[in-house]
Amino acid sequence: MKFSIVTALAIVALVGSTLRAEACNPLLSHNFGKRVPASVLPAAMLATSKPATTARPSIVGLWHDVHTASDGTLFLEGYDTWNADGTENELGNLPPATGDLCVGAWKLNGNIVVLTAHVAWLYDTSNTYQGTLFFTERNVVEPDGNHYFGTFDAKFLDLNGNVFQEIKGTTAAQRLGR
8 A cells, every 4th residue: 555655646746747837837938828727716705796885996805816918818817915005915826936926015096906016026946036027007996896907017027127028918806705
């Protein structure tokens, strides 16, 4: 029994090691969305049955967001928390070793929620620091308070602060819980 478990684990490790991290990480490969679709969450996680109770719906809360590049590929999917103090945190659906947590600051400009700065450290699969992601968004929360839509601009900066890649696209999000 012990031999078969060890053998099975060795086979899984061998097969898993042949997969490239770029297949799971949009920060390493822009082809990410062509191979992996965004997650479909169960209805029980979503807040669609609980409409907003205020005249002006707020972005404050926990969201499942999907960022789609202008060419239609999935750029990034994550769980995003917008806090009442103007800070924001996103946990990207990325391998943790490559940098899966982003932090940001936002403000309200009329009906538009402007993510003024959203940053993350960028690492390759060898855990070597590669630079910084600087990300901005402009979103509008729907009247029901359970969805928001907008646009994003992601700039990838090298170690000297120079932009080496820029990706623009759209964002769609659903509120989780209420």
